[in-house]
Amino acid sequence: MLEPILQTSELSVSAGSKKILNPVSLDIPEGGVFGIIGPSGAGKSTFLKSINRLTELSNGLKVSGQVYHRGDPVYGVGVDTDNLRSRIGMLFQQPVVFPCSILANTLFGVRHLGKVPRKEWNNVAEKALREAALWEEVKDRLKKPGQQLSVGQQQRLCLARTLATGTDVILMDEPTSALDPRSTEAIEGLILDLKETHTIVLVTHNMRQTERVCRTVAFIGLRDKVGTMLATGKLTDLQTKCCEIPELEDYLCCELTEPIPKAKAC
Amino acid sequence: MKRKLIHHLFRALTGLCALASCAILAGIVASIVMRGWSALNWDFFTQQIALVGASGGIFYNVIGTLILLATAFVVCTPLALGFSIVHSVYLRDSHWRGKLTLLLYLLNGVPSILFGIVGMVIFVQVLGWGKSWLAGGILLGLMILPTVSVTLIERIGSLPIKYTEAAIGLGLRKSQIIRSVILPQSIGGLITGLMLGLARAAGETAPIMFTATIFAGASIPGGIKESPVLSLPYHIFILAQDSYDPAVKAKLWGSALVLIILVLGLSLVALPARLKIHEEANHA
Amino acid sequence: MTRSALNPSCRRWSITLILSWLFTGVALAAVVGGLGLLLIESAPAWKHSGFEFVIGKKWFFRQSEFGAAPMIYGSIIVAILAMILAAPVGIGAAIFGVEYLPRKWRLGLKVTVELLAGIPSVVYGLLGILLLRNWIYEVFQDFDPLSGDTLLTAGVLLGLMILPTIMTLADDALRGVPGTLRLAARGLGLTATETALHVSVPQAFPGLLAAVLLALGRAMGETIAVFLVIGRQDNQWPSSILSLKPLLESGQTLTSKLGGSETNIAYGQPLHWGAIMGLGLVLLSLVVIITLTGAWLQRISFRQHQQHS
Numbered sequence: 001m002l003e004p005i006l007q008t009s010e011l012s013v014s015a016g017s018k019k020i021l022n023p024v025s026l027d028i029p030e031g032g033v034f035g036i037i038g039p040s041g042a043g044k045s046t047f048l049k050s051i052n053r054l055t056e057l058s059n060g061l062k063v064s065g066q067v068y069h070r071g072d073p074v075y076g077v078g079v080d081t082d083n084l085r086s087r088i089g090m091l092f093q094q095p096v097v098f099p100c101s102i103l104a105n106t107l108f109g110v111r112h113l114g115k116v117p118r119k120e121w122n123n124v125a126e127k128a129l130r131e132a133a134l135w136e137e138v139k140d141r142l143k144k145p146g147q148q149l150s151v152g153q154q155q156r157l158c159l160a161r162t163l164a165t166g167t168d169v170i171l172m173d174e175p176t177s178a179l180d181p182r183s184t185e186a187i188e189g190l191i192l193d194l195k196e197t198h199t200i201v202l203v204t205h206n207m208r209q210t211e212r213v214c215r216t217v218a219f220i221g222l223r224d225k226v227g228t229m230l231a232t233g234k235l236t237d238l239q240t241k242c243c244e245i246p247e248l249e250d251y252l253c254c255e256l257t258e259p260i261p262k263a264k265a266c
Numbered sequence: 267m268k269r270k271l272i273h274h275l276f277r278a279l280t281g282l283c284a285l286a287s288c289a290i291l292a293g294i295v296a297s298i299v300m301r302g303w304s305a306l307n308w309d310f311f312t313q314q315i316a317l318v319g320a321s322g323g324i325f326y327n328v329i330g331t332l333i334l335l336a337t338a339f340v341v342c343t344p345l346a347l348g349f350s351i352v353h354s355v356y357l358r359d360s361h362w363r364g365k366l367t368l369l370l371y372l373l374n375g376v377p378s379i380l381f382g383i384v385g386m387v388i389f390v391q392v393l394g395w396g397k398s399w400l401a402g403g404i405l406l407g408l409m410i411l412p413t414v415s416v417t418l419i420e421r422i423g424s425l426p427i428k429y430t431e432a433a434i435g436l437g438l439r440k441s442q443i444i445r446s447v448i449l450p451q452s453i454g455g456l457i458t459g460l461m462l463g464l465a466r467a468a469g470e471t472a473p474i475m476f477t478a479t480i481f482a483g484a485s486i487p488g489g490i491k492e493s494p495v496l497s498l499p500y501h502i503f504i505l506a507q508d509s510y511d512p513a514v515k516a517k518l519w520g521s522a523l524v525l526i527i528l529v530l531g532l533s534l535v536a537l538p539a540r541l542k543i544h545e546e547a548n549h550a
Numbered sequence: 551m552t553r554s555a556l557n558p559s560c561r562r563w564s565i566t567l568i569l570s571w572l573f574t575g576v577a578l579a580a581v582v583g584g585l586g587l588l589l590i591e592s593a594p595a596w597k598h599s600g601f602e603f604v605i606g607k608k609w610f611f612r613q614s615e616f617g618a619a620p621m622i623y624g625s626i627i628v629a630i631l632a633m634i635l636a637a638p639v640g641i642g643a644a645i646f647g648v649e650y651l652p653r654k655w656r657l658g659l660k661v662t663v664e665l666l667a668g669i670p671s672v673v674y675g676l677l678g679i680l681l682l683r684n685w686i687y688e689v690f691q692d693f694d695p696l697s698g699d700t701l702l703t704a705g706v707l708l709g710l711m712i713l714p715t716i717m718t719l720a721d722d723a724l725r726g727v728p729g730t731l732r733l734a735a736r737g738l739g740l741t742a743t744e745t746a747l748h749v750s751v752p753q754a755f756p757g758l759l760a761a762v763l764l765a766l767g768r769a770m771g772e773t774i775a776v777f778l779v780i781g782r783q784d785n786q787w788p789s790s791i792l793s794l795k796p797l798l799e800s801g802q803t804l805t806s807k808l809g810g811s812e813t814n815i816a817y818g819q820p821l822h823w824g825a826i827m828g829l830g831l832v833l834l835s836l837v838v839i840i841t842l843t844g845a846w847l848q849r850i851s852f853r854q855h856q857q858h859s
C-alpha cells in the first residue's frame with residue numbers, strides 16, 4: 001500500500017492533431033477498486049487502454065507520458081508489451097468469447113503464455129472459473145462452445161480467462177453495461193470479492209455501482225472538448241466538489257436517476 | 267523467449283511474402299521497361315507494322331485496341347447500369363438478388379477463351395460477320411460486366427440510407443429516386459469500375475483472337491462485316507511465338523511496354539478509389 | 551418488397567424501370583445463350599464418344615478419336631502447381647498486411663498487388679517465353695527436359711498470375727475477422743503472431759479456402775500465358791499420376807487446346823467442332839464447380855462473422 005501499483009505521469013493521448021486526453025498524473029493504490037467516471041466520449045476507455053498499451057492496436061492513437069506498473073515503466077523501448085498485458089488484464093464492455101469451448105476459452109491465455117505447465121491447466125481453469133463464480137454453472141459442460149452461454153455468463157467467462165493468466169491488475173471498461181440487473185449484481189459481487197486479491201480499475205456510468213464498490217474515484221470530464229482528469233477522491237468528496245467543477249455537476253445531475261442526498265445538499 | 271522468437275520469425279516470413287509480391291511487380295515492370303524502352307520513339311507510334319513486325323511501328327495496333335475498348339465501354343455501360351440497378355434497387359428485398367450476385371461471380375469466373383469460341387460461333391459464323399471489331403468489342407464488354415457491376419453495386423450498397431429515405435420522404439417514385447439520387451451519387455463507382463474493367467479488357471487476347479483481330483493488313487475499319495482491327499495484345503501474342511529475330515524482339519518488348527503503360531495507367535488511376543469502395547461496402 | 555412498394559402509384563412503368571430490366575435481360579440472355587450454344591454445338595461429340603470423351607486418353611481428330619483426359623489432366627495439374635506455389639505466398643502476404651501493417655501501408659500493399667493482377671496475361675506469356683522458359687530449362691538440366699516448354703513452366707507462370715487474386719481475397723477474408731477478437735487476444739498478452747495464428751486464421755479459414763479455390767478457377771481458365779509456354783503436346787498421359795516426371799515434359803491444357811489452330815480448322819465439321827465445344831463445356835464445368843464451392847465458402851465465412859459481431 002506504500003507504493004502505488006499503477007502510476008501515470010503526464011499520460012496524454014492524441015489522434016493525429018486532435019487531442020483526446022490531456023495529461024493525467026494519477027496514483028492507483030494496490031488492492032481495492034479504483035473507479036473512473038465521466039461523460040460519454042471523455043476518453044475513459046482510451047485512458048484505460050493506454051495503461052496496458054492496448055491503444056497501440058487502434059489506428060492513429062499516440063500516447064505520450066509514462067505509466068509505472070509496480071515502479072517499472074510501461075512505455076519505453078525494450079518493454080515486453082505482451083508480458084505486460086498478461087499482467088494487466090482487460091475486460092471489455094461487450095464480452096468477447098472466442099469461438100471454442102468454455103474450457104478452451106478459459107485457458108486461451110494460459111495455453112499460449114507458457115507460464116503454467118500443461119498438467120496444471122485443468123486446475124488453473126477450475127480455480128479461475130471458481131473465482132469468476134462460474135464453475136458451478138459450467139462444470140458439466142466445459143467442452144461446449146463458449147458462445148452458447150448467456151451474455152452475463154460470457155462476461156464472467158472473460159473474467160475467468162483474464163484471472164487464469166495470473167493478472168494482478170484488471171482494467172474493466174463498463175463491464176456491466178451490456179448486462180441485465182441480475183448479472184450486473186453478480187459481477188459487482190465478484191468485483192467485491194476480487195478486490196481483496198487484485199487491483200481493479202473500473203470505468204462505469206452506474207453511480208450506484210461506483211458507490212457500492214469503489215474506494216476512490218477519478219472524474220474525467222470534457223473541458224474544451226478534450227478529456228481532462230478534473231477530480232479524484234472518494235465519491236462523497238467528489239460530490240462536495242460539485243460546485244467548483246461545473247462539468248462534474250453536469251455529469252452527476254444527468255447520470256443520477258435517484259440523486260444521492262449529499263449531492264443535493266451541494 | 268521462444269514465443270518472441272516465433273513471433274519475429276513468422277512476421278519476417280510473412281513480410282518476405284509481401285515483399286516478394288511487390289518485388290515481382292517491380293521485377294516485371296523493370297524487365298519490360300529496360301528491354302522495351304529503346305524501342306519507343308515517335309516512329310514506333312506513328313508507323314504501320316512492317317516486315318512481319320521486325321520493322322515499322324504499332325500505330326494501327328494502338329488504334330485497334332482503342333476501338334475495341336471504346337466499343338466495350340459503350341456495350342458494358344448500359345448493361346452494368348441496368349444490371350446493378352435491378353440488382354440493388356428493384357430486387358433489393360427479393361431472393362433473386364442473391365442469385366444475381368452468384369451469376370456475377372460465375373460470369374467473372376468464366377474463362378475468357380470461352381467468350382472467344384462462343385463469340386466465334388455467333389458473330390463470325392452464324393451472323394456471318396467474319397472477323398469484326400464490333401464482335402470483339404461486344405465480347406470484351408460482356409467479359410468485363412462483372413468487374414464493373416460489382417464495383418457499382420458495392421457503391422450503391424454503401425450509399426447512406428438517409429439519401430434514399432429523404433427522397434422517399436419527398437414522395438419520389440423509385441425511378442425518380444434512381445435518377446435523382448442513386449445514379450448521381452454512384453457515378454464514381456461506375457467510372458472506377460469501368461476503368462478497371464477496360465484495363466482488363468485492354469490486355470485480353472483470348473476473346474478477340476478468333477473474332478476481331480488479325481496480325482497485319484488492317485487499318486481503320488469501314489463497316490461491320492469483314493472488318494477486323496489490329497490490336498496490341500494479339501500483336502504481342504503472335505510475335506512472341508516467333509521471337510528469335512532480334513529486331514522482332516526489340517519491337518516486341520516495346521509493344522509490351524506500351525500495353526502495360528496503358529493497362530497499369532488505367533488501373534493506377536482507378537485502384538485506390540476501387541479499394542476504398544470495396545472496404546466501405548464490406549468492412550464498415 | 552413491402553406492401554407500399556406494390557401500390558400502384560409506385561409501380562408505374564417508367565423509362566428507368568424498362569431500360570434497367572431490358573439491359574439486365576440482355577445480359578442474362580447472353581449468358582444463357584452462350585451456355586445453350588456450348589451444349590447444343592457439343593452434342594455431336596457426346597453422341598459420338600459418350601463418356602469416353604472425358605476419360606479417353608487419345609485425341610486424333612483425323613481418326614475421329616476424341617479423348618480429353620490428357621488435357622483435363624494438364625489443366626488440373628498446372629492449376630494445382632500454380633496453387634501450391636502461390637497460396638502460401640499470397641496468404642502470407644495477406645497476413646502480413648492485415649496483422650502487422652498499419653492501415654495506410656496495408657492499402658499500399660493491396661494497391662501494389664492488384665496492379666500485379668492487372669498485368670495482361672499476354673505479357674506474362676511473353677516473359678514466360680523469353681525468360682522463364684530458358685531459366686527452367688537451365689535449372690532442371692539434370693533431368694534432361696526436351697525443352698523449356700513444360701507443365702512446370704506453365705505452373706510457375708500461372709502461380710505468378712494468380713498470386714494477386716489469392717492475396718486480395720485472403721486479405722478480404724482476414725479483414726472480415728472482427729477486431730474485437732484480436733483486441734481480446736492481445737489483451738490477454740498473446741503476441742501478434744499468436745493472435746494471427748490462433749484467432750484470425752482459424753476464424754477466416756473458410757474465406758481463405760475460398761480465396762484458394764477462386765484463384766484455382768482463375769488458373770484453370772487462363773489461356774494465353776499457358777498457351778505460350780506449355781508446348782501444346784497432345785496425348786501426354788503420365789505413366790503414373792503421382793510421378794513428377796511429366797512436369798518437365800510438354801503438355802496440353804483444355805485452354806491451350808481451345809486457343810490453338812485446331813479451333814479454326816474444326817469449324818464446319820460438326821463432329822470435330824462438337825469435340826472442341828465439348829472441351830469448352832468440360833472447362834466451363836470444372837471452373838463453375840470450383841467457383842461455386844468458393845463462393846459458398848465465402849458466404850459461410852461472411853455469415854460466421856456477422857453472427858459474431
Ligand SMILES: Nc1ncnc2c1ncn2[C@@H]1O[C@H](COP(=O)(O)OP(=O)(O)OP(=O)(O)O)[C@@H](O)[C@H]1O
Binds near residue numbers: 020039044
Ligand atoms: N482510434 C481513434 N482515432 C481517433 N479518435 C479516437 C480513436 N479512439 C477514440 N477516439 C476518440 O476519443 C474520444 C474518447 O473516446 P473513448 O472511447 O475513450 O470515450 P469514453 O469516455 O470511453 O466514452 P464512452 O463512455 O461512450 O465509452 C472520442 O471522442 C473518440 O471519438
Ligand SMILES: [Mg+2]
Binds near residue numbers: 044045173
Ligand atoms: Mg468507453
